[in-house]
Structures are given as C-alpha cells and as structure tokens.
Amino acid sequence: MLGEGIIKGLAETARNFVGSYVEADRLTTVQYPEERLPTKEAARNFPFLVFDGNDAHAGMRCVACQICEKECPPQCIYIEKSKDKKPDYVGKPQFYPKIFDIDVSVCMSCQICVEVCPFEAIKMDTEFELSNTDRFAGLLFDKHQLAKSNEYYRKIHPAEAAAVDGRLAAEKAKAEAKTKADVEAKAKAAAAAAKTAAPPPPKPAPIPTT
Amino acid sequence: MSEGVIDHDLAAGVSPVSPVPQPDGSGQPTYTLTHKTSPAGGTEGDLLEVAMGPQHPSTHGVFRMDVALDGERVVKLKPVFGYLHRNHEKIAEGTTYLGSMPYTDRLDYFCSLTNNWAYALAVEKLAGLQPPERAEYIRVITAELTRLQNHTCLIGFLLQDMGASGTPLMYAFREREKILDLFESLTGSRMMCNYMRFGGCRCDLPPGWLEQAKQVVGNYPRFLDEFDRFLSENEILLARTQGVGVLSRGLAVDAGITGPMQRASGVNYDIRKVDKYGIYDRFQFRVPLGEHGDTYDRYMIRLLEMRESLNILQTALRDIPTGPIMDAKAKIRGFRPKPGEAYGRIEAPKGELGFYLISDGGPNPYRYRVRPPSLINLTVLEDMCLGHIVADVVVILGSVDIVLGEADR
Numbered sequence: 001m002l003g004e005g006i007i008k009g010l011a012e013t014a015r016n017f018v019g020s021y022v023e024a025d026r027l028t029t030v031q032y033p034e035e036r037l038p039t040k041e042a043a044r045n046f047p048f049l050v051f052d053g054n055d056a057h058a059g060m061r062c063v064a065c066q067i068c069e070k071e072c073p074p075q076c077i078y079i080e081k082s083k084d085k086k087p088d089y090v091g092k093p094q095f096y097p098k099i100f101d102i103d104v105s106v107c108m109s110c111q112i113c114v115e116v117c118p119f120e121a122i123k124m125d126t127e128f129e130l131s132n133t134d135r136f137a138g139l140l141f142d143k144h145q146l147a148k149s150n151e152y153y154r155k156i157h158p159a160e161a162a163a164v165d166g167r168l169a170a171e172k173a174k175a176e177a178k179t180k181a182d183v184e185a186k187a188k189a190a191a192a193a194a195k196t197a198a199p200p201p202p203k204p205a206p207i208p209t210t
Numbered sequence: 211m212s213e214g215v216i217d218h219d220l221a222a223g224v225s226p227v228s229p230v231p232q233p234d235g236s237g238q239p240t241y242t243l244t245h246k247t248s249p250a251g252g253t254e255g256d257l258l259e260v261a262m263g264p265q266h267p268s269t270h271g272v273f274r275m276d277v278a279l280d281g282e283r284v285v286k287l288k289p290v291f292g293y294l295h296r297n298h299e300k301i302a303e304g305t306t307y308l309g310s311m312p313y314t315d316r317l318d319y320f321c322s323l324t325n326n327w328a329y330a331l332a333v334e335k336l337a338g339l340q341p342p343e344r345a346e347y348i349r350v351i352t353a354e355l356t357r358l359q360n361h362t363c364l365i366g367f368l369l370q371d372m373g374a375s376g377t378p379l380m381y382a383f384r385e386r387e388k389i390l391d392l393f394e395s396l397t398g399s400r401m402m403c404n405y406m407r408f409g410g411c412r413c414d415l416p417p418g419w420l421e422q423a424k425q426v427v428g429n430y431p432r433f434l435d436e437f438d439r440f441l442s443e444n445e446i447l448l449a450r451t452q453g454v455g456v457l458s459r460g461l462a463v464d465a466g467i468t469g470p471m472q473r474a475s476g477v478n479y480d481i482r483k484v485d486k487y488g489i490y491d492r493f494q495f496r497v498p499l500g501e502h503g504d505t506y507d508r509y510m511i512r513l514l515e516m517r518e519s520l521n522i523l524q525t526a527l528r529d530i531p532t533g534p535i536m537d538a539k540a541k542i543r544g545f546r547p548k549p550g551e552a553y554g555r556i557e558a559p560k561g562e563l564g565f566y567l568i569s570d571g572g573p574n575p576y577r578y579r580v581r582p583p584s585l586i587n588l589t590v591l592e593d594m595c596l597g598h599i600v601a602d603v604v605v606i607l608g609s610v611d612i613v614l615g616e617a618d619r
Contacts, residue, residue, distance in 0.1 A: 005443035012440040013377060025429065028384055041416060044398040067543070073309040110312035110404045115412070116543055124398070159416075 041159055044124035046104045047113055049146045052089055056147040057096075061121035063088060064097040068113035068122055076106035077113065088119075089168060090175040097143060104130065105139040120164045126156045257285065260600075264293050268371050268604040271614030275591070275603065282599040287592040291585070294618035302578040307333055307408065307545050310578065314565075315402040317580065318616040320360050323352040323393070324558040326406035331487060332554030332565035337547035339409035339537045346489045347530040348411050351423065352396070352403075353556070354519040354526070358430065359389040360559035361470075361512040361519075362437075364611050368509060369441065371608035372450050378441060385433050388426050395419060409540030420527060427523045434516055442513070451506035455594040455606035458503060465590045469561025469583050470515060471610060474500035474507040481557035488556075492529075493522045508609040546573050560584055560611050584610075585617040 020027040030037055051059035064081040078101040085093035113122050125148070132138035154161040263274035272293035278286035298317065302310035314329045315322035327349055334341065341349070366382030390400040395416055397403040405412050441447055457467070462475040472479060480497045482490040498514035500507030549571045555564035561583025568577035587610050595603045 002445060005445050005448070009440045009444050012436050015436075016381065026384070028387055040395045040398070042395055042398040042413070071306065071309065071543070073305055073312055108312055108316075109399065109402065110315075111398065111412075112308060112312065112404075 039126045039156070041157060043126045044111055045109055045128050046107055046125050046130070046141075047102060047122050047146070048125045048148045049100065049143070050121055050123055050150055050153050051147050052150050054149070056144070056149075058086065059089075059150075060096055060147065061089065061119050062097050062100065063094040063119055063121070064100075065119070067116050067118070071112055071116045073110060073112060074106050074108050076103045076108075077101070078103075090172050091179075092175070100143040100146060102141050102146060103139065104141055105135065120168060123153055123157070123160075262600075262603070263290075268607065269614075270367065270607070270612055273612070273614050273617070275607075277600065277603065279600065284595050284598055284600065284603060287595045287603065289588055289591050291588075292618055294614045296615075296619060298619040299578050299580060303575055306573050307547070307575065308542065309574075311406070312402065312404045315404050316615055317582065317619065318558065318560060318563075318584065318613045319401055320363060320613060321356045321559050322401060322403045323356045323397075323405060324556060324563065326403065327353055327488075328554055328556045328558065328563045329565045330406040330408055330554075331556060332552050332567050333408045333547065335552035335554055336550060336567055336569055337408060337545075339540055341410045341537055342534045343489075343531050344414075344533045345410040345535045347526055348415065348535065349406065349488055350490070350493070350526045351523060351530070352393070352405065354523045355389050355392065355423070357519050357559045358516055358523075359386040360611075361516050362386055364512060364608075365437065365441070365509060368605070368608040369447070371604045372447065374446075378437075381433075381437065381440075385430070388429075392419070392423055392426060395422070407536065407540065407542070408545065409537030410535045414535050420530065423523075424527050427520060427527060430520055431517070434513065434520075438513060442510070447509075448506065450602075450605055451504065451509060451609075453502070453504050454598060454602050455505045455508075455609065456503050457590060457594055461590060461593060462503065466586050467561070467590060469558070469587065469611075470511045471508060471561065471587050473497065474511045475503035476500055481555060481562055485555065487554075493525050495519075495522050505605055505609040544573075546571060551577075555581070558583055560613070560616070561587055580616075580619060582616040582619065584612040584614070588612055588617060 016026055019025075050061050051057075052061065053059040064079055066079050066081070069075075069077045069079045078099065079097050080099035082096045082098040086096050088094040109124070111124055114124055130139070150161070150165075154165075258279045260277050260279060261274055262277055263269040264272040266274075269275070274290040274293070276286075276288040276290060277284055296316075298313055302313060305313075311326060311329060314325040317325050333339075362382045362385055363379075366379035369378035370376075393403055394400045396419060397405040397412070457471065457475045459475045459477060461467075462472045462477055467475070468479070468481075476499055478497060478499055481487070482495075483497060495518040498511050498518065500511050547569045549569055551566070551568045553564055553566045555562055557563075562581065563583055564581035566577070566579040566581065567575045570576040591607065591610065594606050598606070
C-alpha cells in the first residue's frame with residue numbers, strides 16, 4: 001500500500017516523542033545555563049600556568065625554558081625569560097617567565113604544550129565561558145591571568161593532579177636527599193683535607209646552598 | 211566548445227556565473243541566460259547557469275557547483291573547490307611531526323580519530339614504531355565509533371537535504387552525542403580529539419570507560435532498527451533516491467572512488483580487508499556491497515556498515531587486553547625519523563584516507579601529502595548528476611558524504 005512506509009515512520013516519531021517524557025535515553029538535552037553537565041576529568045580547553053602555595057610569583061613552576069613556545073603548532077605562546085633567578089620547588093635557582101602570554105583566540109586546545117612541558121608547569125583549563133567584547137586584548141591572556149593555583153588544578157583534574165603531585169614530591173625528596181648527601185660528603189672531604197696537611201693551602205670548602 | 215550547449219567555457223577556470231565582486235557593486239553573481247543556437251538533438255529553449263554555493267545550505271560547507279540547467283535538468287556541472295583551503299600540507303612541512311597531529315583533526319572534522327590514525331600509521335611506517343596490543347585495540351574501538359557517528363550523521367544530513375527538515379537529523383545527533391561523550395571522557399575533546407601518537411595513544415582509557423562504551427554499543431542496534439523502520443521504506447525517500455545518481459561500477463573503479471560510495475557500486479574493496487592494517491585481521495566482519503550504485507544503495511550501505519562496525523566493536527571491547535599504550539621506543543620531543551618515505555592508508559568512514567610522507571632526517575617532514583577521500587569522491591559528481599533535476603543534485607551531493615575541510619585542506 002502506498003504510504004505504508006510513511007505511516008510506519010510516523011509511528012517511530014510518535015514513539016520517540018512519547019518516549020522522551022519517560023526515557024532518559026531519548027531526551028539527552030539539559031537547560032543550559034541553569035542546568036549544567038559536570039565537566040569530564042579529561043576535558044580541556046585552554047592552557048593555564050600552575051603555581052604552588054599562595055604566591056603566584058614565588059610558587060610559579062614555569063622556568064621559562066620555552067619548549068612549549070617552540071612546540072606550539074599555531075604559535076600562540078610568547079615567553080620572555082627573566083634576567084634574575086628565583087628558587088623553584090626543590091630550592092634550585094631557576095629563571096622564571098618575565099612575560100608569558102597566550103593568545104587564546106589563536107590557541108587550538110591541542111594540549112601539546114602540556115605534553116612537552118618537563119616541569120608540570122602548564123596544564124589545561126576547563127573554563128569555557130570566556131566571551132569578551134574586546135577580541136584582541138581581551139583574549140590575550142598574560143602571566144597574571146594565566147596563573148592558577150595547584151588547588152584549582154586538583155579541583156578540575158583530580159586524578160591527573162594527584163599523579164603530578166606524587167611525581168613532584170618524589171622528585172623533591174630525591175633532590176633533598178641528594179643535597180643532604182652532597183653536604184655530608186663535602187663536610188667529610190673538608191675534614192679529611194684539614195687533617196692531612198697544611199701545604200698546599202686547601203681550597204675553601206664551598207658553602208652549601210641549603 | 212560544441213555549439214548549442216553553452217557559450218562560456220566553464221572548463222577554462224573563469225566562471226561567468228560569479229565573477230569577483232567589485233567595490234562599485236558590479237560583478238555580483240548574476241543569472242546568465244544563454245540562447246541555444248542549435249536545437250538539433252537537444253531541447254529547445256535557453257540554458258540557465260546557476261551558481262549553487264558557496265553559501266548554500268545543501269553544500270555541507272563552502273563549496274560551489276556551477277550548474278547549467280535546461281529547464282530543470284542539469285546539462286553541465288562543475289564543482290569549484292578551494293574556499294576552505296588552509297594550506298594544511300605546507301604548514302605540516304614547516305612544523306614538527308607531532309605538531310601536525312592536531313591539524314589532522316581539522317581535515318575531516320567529523321572523524322578526527324581516523325585522521326589521527328592514518329597520520330600516525332604513516333609516521334610509524336616511516337620511523338619503524340609498533341604500537342602495543344592495547345593501543346591497537348583502542349585504535350580500532352575509537353575508529354569504529356567514529357565510523358558509527360559519521361554514518362549516523364550522514365544519513366541525518368542526507369534526509370535533511372531531501373527536505374525532511376529536522377527530525378532524522380536530530381535523532382542522529384542525539385545518538386552521536388553519546389559517542390562524542392565517550393570521546394570527550396577519553397581524549398578531552400568532543401571533536402578535535404588529537405589522541406593518537408606515533409607508537410601508541412596519548413593516554414589510557416579512564417576508569418569506567420569500557421563499561422560506558424559497552425553500554426552505548428549495546429544500545430545502538432535499537433537505534434539502528436528504529437532508524438531503519440523510520441526511513442528505509444519511506445515512499446518519499448524511495449522516490450527521491452532510487453535510480454538517482456547512478457555511479458557505474460566501471461566509473462567507480464576508473465575514477466579511484468573509495469569507501470562506501472565505491473562499495474555501493476558493487477566493488478568489493480575495503481582497506482580493512484585488503485591491507486589488514488592494525489589488527490583488523492582478528493575481527494569477523496562482512497563488507498556490504500551495493501547492486502545499483504544509486505543514492506539508495508549509498509544510503510543502505512551506510513546502515514549496513516554500521517551494523518558490521520557494531521560487531522567489530524563488541525569483539526574489540528570484549529577482547530581488549532591490559533598493558534602499555536605506548537611503544538617504548540617512541541618519544542615526544544626530538545622526534546627525527548630516518549630519511550625515507552612512507553604511505554599510510556586506512557579505511558576512513560568516507561573512503562581511503564592516506565598520508566604520504568618523505569623524511570629527510572629532520573624534525574619536520576620534507577614532503578607531506580594527504581590523499582583525501584572527499585575530494586576524489588567528488589570528481590564524479592558531474593557524471594552522477596547529468597540529466598537529473600536540481601533537487602536531485604542536492605541529494606546526490608549529500609550521498610557522496612563530503613567534508614570540505616578535507617576536500618580543500
């Protein structure tokens with residue numbers, strides 16, 4: 001019969017219409033912005049810079065090595081290295097970025113900067129409501145806008161942040177043990193040198209940094 | 211140019227239909243009426259040249275067809291590409307191998323994971339990397355999920371092109387969303403996944419992902435059955451698609467058409483079967499073939515292929531082993547493959563997607579070439595459309611399954 005197929009099809013439409021009131025599987029939309037779906041653990045949008053503690057400058061993990069700047073496919077990162085150094089999380093003096101800009105209108109959220117960063121300093125944010133009336137300066141994020149605390153990172157990517165924290169803690173412990181061993185070895189060597197003889201005059205033992 | 215067809219030489223590349231608009235307002239696209247001088251053999255009357263596109267809802271992007279019409283019949287059709295050209299290949303020659311990976315997402319933005327795989331496959335051939343077992347399974351799973359959502363959307367768009375405004379497309383998008391949710395929890399992004407790496411995958415499956423995927427795959431046949439009942443016997447769909455846009459078997463082979471379009475014309479050629487790349491030799495699946503090569507066959511092939519994909523997915527989700535996801539030799543920074551060349555190809559949802567690379571030992575490829583299925587499948591558009599009415603051109607183009615991001619690159 002002509003039209004049978006259409007009637008059959010309309011039966012499916014009716015089933016979907018009625019079903020959308022009872023089955024969650026058939027009505028998958030939510031009323032944004034009043035209702036929001038939880039963000040996923042792996043979700044990524046634009047990069048931010050992680051700092052430890054409360055001071056964004058003192059705790060900044062970035063050492064301005066500029067690897068992310070080189071690897072970034074659309075070249076949206078601009079970094080200027082500082083002249084002076086500040087201690088990093090293990091206490092070793094390191095450079096820090098004097099300027100760290102990301103143009104999020106150019107960024108394509110590919111996460112390659114995160115993958116290549118050896119210092120766990122740059123991570124992906126999940127913030128997506130970034131609309132702005134100024135499309136040039138408003139979307140060029142500087143160091144202060146990009147810096148976000150480790151607590152924030154733990155909140156948006158809990159499992160990933162826990163793994164990173166574990167890795168950094170292990171590194172710190174290793175570095176501390178190494179410094180301690182170094183100090184002890186140097187003290188021993190100095191004591192031995194002082195014991196053996198006077199000439200030639202012994203080099204002054206280097207002052208341990210920590 | 212033969213008399214009586216059309217005065218302008220469309221093939222010369224200078225289209226009289228829409229010249230470059232000038233600031234003074236001249237040069238705007240106009241409809242040109244051309245008087246036919248020789249009525250012998252043809253129909254009487256004038257030919258009308260119409261530029262369909264680049265801003266046309268049926269062209270799936272910025273794509274233009276210069277159509278010459280005799281009444282409502284198409285006498286000549288010339289596809290015009292390049293509106294979405296982004297210099298993909300040259301950019302890739304200037305960035306590192308890893309740096310082009312996110313750009314491949316943007317080729318066929320419906321199927322970023324299969325694009326990733328094709329590129330990763332080419333680089334792995336070049337550098338001699340071998341992804342571990344688990345990574346291969348993850349690749350198969352994500353690629354087949356990609357195929358599912360691509361074909362689902364394609365059918366929705368095809369029906370949209372036919373004038374079924376909304377309903378089939380919305381049902382398709384509803385199901386696609388469930389797959390995109392899986393992609394987001396795995397890769398972090400719904401469409402621009404950027405997930406595969408040379409020698410494996412970027413990250414392991416998050417906890418609970420497999421169960422969620424099993425659930426989606428388990429529920430999918432119900433949707434396919436519904437879709438089938440909803441559309442496959444619909445008289446309007448039959449009238450609009452059967453016998454429309456026939457692509458003969460010989461032409462499909464000669465023109466290098468690949469993918470569902472070629473199989474709809476009856477050519478048994480599926481790279482998953484021919485090349486057995488990855489671990490496709492471990493899965494049992496059939497290759498559906500068409501008989502007539504018309505639009506209905508191309509529609510049906512996609513429905514049947516989705517069912518085969520579901521079989522592959524069920525096996526893969528059951529058998530996936532534990533283990534590492536990256537080749538131990540692979541490295542992220544300082545990747546410099548030895549000089550040489552490689553061609554990696556896979557059966558992407560739209561056809562054969564290939565990446566050809568030449569390395570000179572540097573950090574970036576010396577030559578990078580994409581073989582896009584969308585572009586090559588479009589080359590037979592005129593042959594399929596001749597003699598049909600304008601409304602059918604829209605349907606035929608919809609059944610070719612193009613994404614202009616890939617055709618223009």
